[in-house]
Structure formats: C-alpha cells, structure tokens
Amino acid sequence: MTKPKVAFFDFASCEGDQLQIANLEEKLLELLEHVEVVSFREVMKEHSDDYDIAFIEGSCTREADEARLKKIRSNAKIVVAIGACATIAGINALKNTRPLDQVRKEVYGDNAKWYETYAARPIDAVITVDFKLHGCPIRGDEFLALCKALLTGQKFVVPDYPVCAECKLAENVCVFEKGMTCVGPVTRAGCGACCVTQGAVCWGCRGLVDDPNKNAHKEVLDKYGLKAEEVMNKFNLYFAYQGGPK
Amino acid sequence: MNAKILTKENLLSFVQNLIKTGEVVGVTKKDGKFAFDHLKRASDLVLDYDVTLLPPKKYVMPQRETLIKFNVKPEVKVEAVVEATPFTLIGVHPYDLKAINQLDRLFEENHVDTNYMKRREQATIIAVTPTRASKWSFWSSMNSIFVETGFDLLLTDIGGRYAVEIGTAHGDELLKKHAKFEEAAPADIEKLESIRSALPKMCSADRKINALTHEMTAILEIHRKSELWEKRAEKCYSCGSCNLICPTCYCFDVKEEIDLNLKDGSRYRVWDGCLLEDFAKIGSGENFREKRADRFRHRFFRKWSYLAAKLTEPACVGCGRCSSVCLPDIADPVKVINELKEEK
C-alpha cells in the first residue's frame, strides 16, 4: 500500500497549529511510517502539489485566498481545517465586528491602501472541509487521533457537548466560584478543559457547540455581574463569526 | 456500641503505616476546596472537609477503564482486561459510601460486571463521620446520614480524638496490625452517640426536601407532565455537569483506541451523562431524547423512579454536588421536588 501524501498550508494565522504538530517529535516520526509529507513549510524546504490530504491552518481574509483554497481543494482528496482560525475564523473574526477601513488603518497606517482585506471567514465558508480540528492551538494528541481515524478509514468525531463536562472530569473548581467568568458552558469540548485546569478561564477557542444555550449563558453572565458590553466581548473573542448572543 | 479510640497522633501514624504498605487515597485540599487524591503523606489528609469536588466513586468506577486489549495485525487477537490492584480509600462520608453501596448492587445484578466487582474487592474503605455539611447538602432528607455497611472502618472525631467503629474483619485486622489504639471508655461512647444524634441537623434548614423518600417518587410520578421540566430545561446547557459529579451516576460510553502502529489497541469505558445531547442518539442519527427537557427530566426519573424501583430507595444521596455545579441553578433536587410538591 502506498503511503498517503500529506501537505500543510497556512492562511491568516500564527502557524501555531503547525508548530503543535512539529512539536510531536518522535510521535511525528512514527506517523511518517504511514504517511509521506510532501509540503510542510515549518519543517522542510520541498513542496509538491501532488497530495491526498491537505491540512489547512488560518482564516480566509482576502479575495486572493479564495483561489488558493480552491486549488488545494481540487488537489486533495481530504481537506482538514486545523485550528480556530481555520475552523471558526478564530480571533481574526474580531475585526468583523468593526468597520474594515478603520481596522486596516489601525494595522497598516498610511500604507493601508496597499493591503487587501475583507471580513475573516473560516475555511469551510469557501471550500468543502471534510474534518475540523478545533482549538487555539490544536492539541497534538487530537491531531494524531485524527490521523489514525483517516488512516483506518473512519470518520473523525469531535465532541458536541460543552467544556463544562470535561472541566468536571478534570475536577476543577468552577471559575465562577473563583470570582471569574468564562464561556465554557457554550464552547465545544475536546480540550480536556486545559485552560481552566491551568488556572485560567475558557475563552471559547473550540467554537460553539452545535446547539449552544446562549441565552441561558447570557443570563448567567449577567447574574455574575457582567455588563452587556462585557458579555458581547466574551462571546466575540472566538464566536464573532459563528454569532454572538442574540 | 463498641469502638476503639485513636488519638490524632495515632491516627496519623496509622495512615502513615498504610501509606508505607500500599496505595492510599484520601481527601486533600484543592484550590480552596477538597478532592480525593493519591496520599503522599498522612499530614496531607483532611478529615474535617465538607464535600469533595468529585465523589470517591472515581476509584471504584474510574473515569477511564480499559475493558479489552486487542491486536489487529498480523492476526486478530483479543483479551479481557480487568484493572484491579489493592488500595485504601480514607475519608469517605456516609452519603458517598451509600452511593458506592448502591453501585455495588447495580453492577452485580443480572450480569455481574467483573471489571467493577474485582476493583471493588480490592478497596479498603475507611469512612469518616462529617464534621460539617456543605451549604448545598441535603443528605438528611435522603436518609444518607448513617451507613451500616460498606466501610471497613468508620472514624468519628469526638473532640481531638477519633472513635473507630469496625465494619469488617479486614478493618479489624488492619487496625490491629498498623495502629496503636485504646478501648473506648463509656464517656467516649457517650460523646460518639451525642455526635451521631446531632448529625441530622447538620444540613442547613433550607436544604430540606419536604417529603419522605418514597413520597418523592410519588411526587415525581404525579408531575411527570408538569411544566416545570420544560421551564427549567430552557436554561439547561446540556453540559452534563450534574451527571459527572454525581456519586450514583454510572452510565458510561465505550470507546476504542488504536496505537500509532495501527496494530495494537484497546477498548475502554468512560463516564457519560444522560444530559449530554447525543446520549440516546443512534448510528442512523435518530435521537430518542432529543429535547433538553426530556433529558433534564430523565435524570430525575432515573434517580427517583427507575433506579429507586430496583434499589427500593432513590439513587440520590443528597450530597448537593449537582445543585452546587449547576450555573443556571436548575438542577437542585431540593428545589425541584419541593416545587413539584407545591404544584396542584
């Protein structure tokens, strides 16, 4: 059996998800027993357009990205969006909540007119995506689980329940009890509630669950003293593309 | 009543001796609250806690437990796995022990679950009488103040010293082997009895279900169609927190993992929760409990009706954990049952 050929691509992002993969080190070598990497800017110089599986990191933020995405789609049998920027437009979508001209000026100053930009979108807004690997950044072990599913001809399944479930399993003290707030109750699990476990809060990087109870959470955030604007900010950090509270 | 007496010092050295001879888990401090954890030294043990974040169930029914191991290449082989090694569990409150006693029955009935039973056999349980109740607890309402069985030893703080009641021959042996103790004097027994008689009042007055346990089942049955289920479930996250912290929840999912060599793998079970959206969903996509309200109600009926019929008592021990973790504050059995009772 020939090894499936794998390629990595990046759009508007920090390339942190590919870094997570590069950081797998010896596990990555084990994976290379089963796949051939033909393009991976972070670890190799070579590039080829002959690949079966394309991993795409980053958001689509300008018209020029669309043609490149469509070319990847036509080359690949399987397209996987990796990381929040690719799956839910990530923090790139923060700019979508403000006038684009203003955003462009803030970033590029006098040179703004030279830089093309439009509202940030996840990859599946442009091309069909077969699987999504959520998170900011993605988890190395989840990447491996996805690879194993693909290699054994299975569908890769991501949890469709809130982070709270995994936070309970991690035996964390709820951040709301510690005088903080988070969006874990509406955020898709799969991260093992790693941020709360480390003493932080859930920011929502894996995006909303399929049927989030946003109204209930708005009420809870209100009960815990957040102002309407603060609630909006909480929701917009990662959910700006998927939609904030109604 | 018969009891032995351990001074605080002797209790510490007893625990330290147990640590020297085997795996010991006990209640420790965690982030301002309490959690059962591997005990490195006796001095880490906290016995005057209110409630732990997760119940000690996690040691008799681990969050993740391997059931089989297999090879798919070069030929298919499969073997059963039962993970069970001896351990001592110190600091279990009576309500949590009552929950373990219920699990014992449920895993044994009809088809004996070897994985659970073998592990359970390996557990030495040293229970402790609560010295305080969490603000959410309502174990008085659920008849979970006292347990007669399930413990090897039961400790009660009688003011600077511990009374030890012996539950099993194994507990007796352990005490004789590893502890320096005295026989209880009549005054000690008197103290122990007065502490026990004060226990029913330990849960705060507003944490009372206004019905006897068998009446609770009837109240639920009468109000199966109440609007309360729908109304409360409107605020439900379907996060399963109320399931996952529950000492009597034992539903599990079964998952599979294959190694990166794509040859060896294992099948394991993990805790699951009936509040989670996909709990009753089948392969074809049909979801037999699709509505939040149906899932929300199911949890109550499972505990107060379906399992109650098997156990002859509700499968709720009043620990109050579900009430405390539910951010929208809809899951509290005290409020739900009292509200239903007030309904026409």
Place this chain on the structure above:
Amino acid sequence: MESLYRPELATITKAAPMTATEKYFEIKLNSGRELGHKPGQFVEVSVFGVGEAPISVSSSPTKKGAFDLVIRKVGNVTGKIHNMTAGSTIGIRGPFGTHFPFDETKGKDILFVAGGIGLVPARSFINYVLDNRKDYNRVTVLFGCRNPNERLFTDELSLWAKRDDVEFLETVDKPLDTNWKGNCGVITTLFPKIKIEPANTFCVIVGPPIMYRFVIKEALDKHIPRHHIYVSLERRMKCGVGKCGHCQINGVYCCQEGPVFKYSDITHLEEAL
C-alpha cells in the same frame, strides 16, 4: 478472566451487498459453538480498532453452523464492516435481549409487518415459523419499503410469494423509475387487503421508529388484542448487558427487557413509541 465485555472471535464466511446501504454477512464463531440465539435477539459486533455496534440476528435458529447479519452502513463500525470480505475476523458478544413469541404463537395465526430493514430481525422469526410450519396456523407477511431498490432478501421474498401456506403482500412507497408492477403506498395501505381472525392472531411489527404508531393503529383497528402485538425497538444498546444506560426507555433497558416488547407492556412508557 470472565468478562462481560470481551467479544469472542468470529469469521465472516459470506459477504454480499444487498442494496446501496445494506450488506449481508454470514458469520461463524471461531470456537465452533452455535450462537444459540432466539428469533429477535441481537449481538454486539466488534470491528477491532473501530468499535462495537448492536446488530439484529437475521437468520432463524433453525439455521445451524452459522448465522446471518444484515448491516446498514451508518457509522464507523458499520462503515468499516461493509469493506470486509469473507475470511475477515470480527468480534461477537451475545446473543442479547428478548425474543419474538415463537412458543406462545404455536397453533395461532401470525401477522408479520416489516418496514424497510425491519425485515432483518423479522426474518429470523419468519424463517423460524416457515421451518416449523406445521406448528403454526395462518401466516401473513406484509413488507413495505421506500422503493424497489431497497427490497431485501429478494430471492426469499419471491419464495414466500410463491408458497401457498403464506400470504405475502408487499408494497413500495414510490416505484421510482423501475419497472415495479406491485403495490404502491405506505405499508398501512396493505391492511385493507388482508382478512384476519383478531382473537386468534398475533401481530409482529418491526420497522423504522416512525412506522410503529401507524401500524399499531391498523392492528388495533382490526381488533387484534394489545397483548398480541409485538414490536422490536431500536435504541443505543452500547453495552448489551443493562449497565451503560444508553438504551433506556423510561425505566426499561431496551437491551434487557427488549428489543422485543409486548405492546401492552409498553403502552405506559411515553419514550417507547
């Protein structure tokens, strides 16, 4: 070590596609033992490295040496098994659950009503009855599916149609562009075409969840007593041994007290139908 969860190894001895989504498998346990199931029971099928799925046994216990499964491709386990061929190894646990009333119905009339892949479990009982034909009185089989391409066991269907000791009627919801010449319409449209003696008739209904309410109504309208109506219900039977909780219908474990239920036993369970 005795374990509830260790499957025994089994070999696929025959594999043949039936429709676009259903595939037939004949299975032999490697130990050589008979499965020993009763009509209507199910097994948990393992594809190692993927997982387990509950599947109804489709053959009658009168078939010896091997048993039949018909598997619809819906998820990872069923998808993977569809790629398997004769000689492949799988795992089997079971048989589990309750069975159709093959004893109680002796000397009585039986009306089978099977919709779509409901024929798969029903076939285990139909063939049992046909293999012990003299033990039963009148046998009627109603089969309906969405279109002619979804018909299962087509060879057996024509055999049943030819037998004069079986009344066999079938229909399709839509003929599509096939040369289907038979009945068209949902399965309940077959009811006016049959005559039964209600007090002496047992009715066995298996089909997709949506079908039950309508077919049960027809059976009741024909005055078949509630305790003579049997259904087989599908749920998420993950463990098969009444522990995992996924298949509960109100307080009833579908894997223990089902999948075959007497209708009169479940009328009070609002989650059942």
